[in-house]
Amino acid sequence: MPGARGGEIGPYDKPLSDNTFLQFLRQPRMLLILLAAWAIIGALTEAFSSSDLFLDLNDRDLDGALAGRALAWESIPLAVLYLYCARDPGRFPRIFWLALIEQAVAIIACFYHWGRGDLGGESILIPVVVSASLGALVFLHIVQHREPELGST
DSSP states (O other): OTTOSTTOOOTTSSOGGGOHHHHHHTSHHHHHHHHHHHHHHHHHHHHOTBOSSSOBOTTOOOOSTTHHHHTSOTHHHHHHHHHHHHTSGGGOTTHHHHHHHHHHHHHHHHHHHHHHTSSOHHHHHHHHHHHHHHHHHHHHHHHHTOOOOTTOO
């Protein structure tokens, strides 16, 4: 077993914080670009609503007075905001709170629609895993870069 013998350090004995790939993903600018890409994928999912890859309506229409709102590409402004903030992430630290809320709501929405029977487990698996992963990266960023509390010296 690596690292089991006196003092040897194997490739799996490094702490997770030393992982260069995770360090790369946790950079504020990279994290915002990943969030923007995920939001763009969300818009593409809505745009290509007759695709096995994105959203398959099985040749049915969404009906209802407000059904058009369900596929209104609302993730595009969010992607634009993430890309705008990625130019200078240090200037917009609170964007990460919005990102954390967005990822949490996306996960909740997936489980809500799965519970109602609107979506199958295979349809929520990738969105939940990606949103949870991005949410974890955002959470780590927020915790490690907290602003000083008011009144503290």
